[in-house]
Amino acid sequence: xxxxxxxxxxxxxxxxxxxxxxxxxxRTFYRLFGIxxxxxxxxxxxxxxxxxxxxxxxxxxxxVTILNLxxxxxxxxxxxxxxxxxxxxxxxxxxxxxxxxxxxVIEHLxxxxxxxxxxAEIQRVxxxxxxxxxxxxxxxxxHYLAPLIHWLPLGVRRHAIRWCTPWGWIERPDAGRCQRxxxxxxxxxxxxxxxxxxxxxxxxxxxxxxxKSMIAARW
Numbered sequence: 001x002x003x004x005x006x007x008x009x010x011x012x013x014x015x016x017x018x019x020x021x022x023x024x025x026x027r028t029f030y031r032l033f034g035i036x037x038x039x040x041x042x043x044x045x046x047x048x049x050x051x052x053x054x055x056x057x058x059x060x061x062x063x064v065t066i067l068n069l070x071x072x073x074x075x076x077x078x079x080x081x082x083x084x085x086x087x088x089x090x091x092x093x094x095x096x097x098x099x100x101x102x103x104x105v106i107e108h109l110x111x112x113x114x115x116x117x118x119x120a121e122i123q124r125v126x127x128x129x130x131x132x133x134x135x136x137x138x139x140x141x142x143h144y145l146a147p148l149i150h151w152l153p154l155g156v157r158r159h160a161i162r163w164c165t166p167w168g169w170i171e172r173p174d175a176g177r178c179q180r181x182x183x184x185x186x187x188x189x190x191x192x193x194x195x196x197x198x199x200x201x202x203x204x205x206x207x208x209x210x211x212k213s214m215i216a217a218r219w
Contacts, residue, residue, distance in 0.1 A: 100126035110186035
């Protein structure tokens with residue numbers, strides 16, 4: 001089995017587990033921000049899936065710009081355009097968008113202070129924002145699909161993700177990749193998210209009474 005096949009397998013497993021939350025999250029986003037066809041939305045690190053789901057739910061199709069390093073798979077929904085770019089150095093003028101949206105991106109930007117740059121860029125180009133990320137308090141780490149891994153010190157975590165997680169068993173990463181991934185992905189605490197996005201309300205999504213993810217939102 002090649003690496004791409006293994007990556008697809010673990011991604012599919014992740015999708016099956018967490019897809020149930022997305023319609024509720026999407027409806028909440030539309031309601032809080034009053035999303036309409038004229039709303040200019042920047043989707044950072046997103047994919048067309050979110051906007052196809054909006055169409056399936058009968059929600060309005062806003063003017064969406066998806067910024068991502070990877071091109072979209074398949075055609076874009078109506079009203080959606082794709083731009084290649086870096087979320088830590090956005091190619092847009094100040095206040096270019098009504099709303100900036102980010103789902104499960106900021107935890108991937110731990111290297112070299114990129115989380116702070118990403119947060120600052122969002123607040124520069126958008127008047128309002130919605131930044132969702134996994135909650136440090138939830139016992140299952142969603143990228144590796146394993147319990148307690150994100151609570152371990154870095155030196156222990158880089159070994160544990162190879163031998164004690166479904167991601168490690170499927171991907172079979174070498175030591176160098178484990179080190180890079182362990183340094184790159186960092187689950188935020190609530191206090192850290194609040195500090196990155198001052199003046200935001202922190203919304204919490206729960207699973208079985210436990211805080212699964214949190215959202216820094218200003219509307």
